[in-house]
Amino acid sequence: MSTFKPLYVYLQRPDTGQWLTVGKYSHDPSAAIGRFSYAPSYIDAGHPWSIDPINLPISAPGPFVSERYGGLHDALRDACPDSWGRMLIQREHGFTDLSPHHAYLLRAGNADRWGALAVGTVRKPSVPELSVPPVSSLDELSLELLAMQERRAPVNKALRKRLMATPSMGGARPKATVHDGQDYWLVKPVLPSDTEDIPRLEHAIREWGQACGMRFAQTAYQQAGGDSPLSVMRSLRFDRPNGRRAMTLSAASLLQTQYPGGADTALWSYPLLARVLTLIGAPREDATELFCRMVFNAVVGNDDDHPRNHAVVYQHGERRWRLAPAFDVVPNPDFTPDYLAMALSQGDRKISRQNALADSAAFGFESQDEAVEVLDVLLARVEHHYESIRPLLGDRLDALMSDRLKKGLMRMSRQCEN
Incomplete structure (x- = not known):
């Protein structure tokens, strides 16, 4: 993507679920800064939603200048892949650890970002529906994630292609999203490098915290992978209530x-x-x-x-x-x-x-x-x-x-x- 071409930022409305253009982002490579402004149409319509109430308050429509992350505003950095997703994009598009943060923003695709933001190069929103494998594919998915982590050939070529098109948002561990009706779950399998059964431990800790009266994201633990069962934990995504993006x-x-x-x-x-x-x-x-x-x-x-x-x-x-x-x-x-x-x-x-x-x-x-x-x-x-x-x-x-x-x-x- 050209660093000089602005990106339009889209938001799925919390009330109706419709997509609208919330603003525009541009990057100045010479100064390593980024600028974001709320769209005049967004302001004129009186929409009340700041996409970041601290750094991008709707009461001050901008332009807002960012120097963190090489010029990518925090809310947009949140919508970028983290370690695992960045690694997948590096493999697919030849990026390196020195590639700027904003370069990952568009490459990640809008099919499964964290939160309710999406980006594009045209003013009018055109955002695909949420697209992730069903929970019934969890066995194959777990095996494929391990193959990807170990840089092995695809176990399932179609599934590998789908996972590469929707890189996970967070953390360094291999993970992907599956859906079960309107519920969306983040799947994390055990790794050969784990010194303990981390998925099992994370699920037990969730149950512990919940029993103590705290609000933890719902999790489920199971063995997956067929003849060679793998320990797998899935966590319900709180940014996907009822199939919408929050x-x-x-x-x-x-x-x-x-x-x-x-x-x-x-x-x-x-x-x-x-x-x-x-x-x-x-x-x-x-x-x-x-x-x-x-x-x-x-x-x-x-x-x-x-x-x-x-x-x-x-x-x-x-x-x-x-x-x-x-x-x-x-x-x-x-x-x-x-x-x-x-x-x-x-x-x-x-x-x-x-x-x-x-x-x-x-x-x-x-x-x-x-x-x-x-x-x-x-x-x-x-x-x-x-x-x-x-x-x-x-x-x-x-x-x-x-x-x-x-x-x-x-x-x-x-x-x-x-």
């Missing part, structure tokens, strides 16, 4: 920080994210939920909690952005981490009870005592509900997580306040 933003966008590759990791902070949730109109319960997720990650040792593994989703029925269900919550399988990727208190990523409580006001607690009560009730629930999810783990993972739970509870208990 506006979605990563915490990296909300925090105005770059991931991966950013130098501003000081912005990777749970208290900062809680304040931003309040700023964009999310209810206090979302900040409390974020606090609980932070504590849960600390206890189970999920240090892959970087800002692209948190998100918000626009709820049209409420006319506001809400904290999205928790996703990609996987304890470090190799060692018990001392630090999270996101800071528990401003400037401090170390896992401790003191840090978890230090910035309690940012999460909307009216007093330190209220934060302490929520923390201790959650710790009791985490310990209590572990028994209910032990059968999901199997002996090996149970040994790992029993030890992890013991260490995590000790770190977060009253005994460690001093």
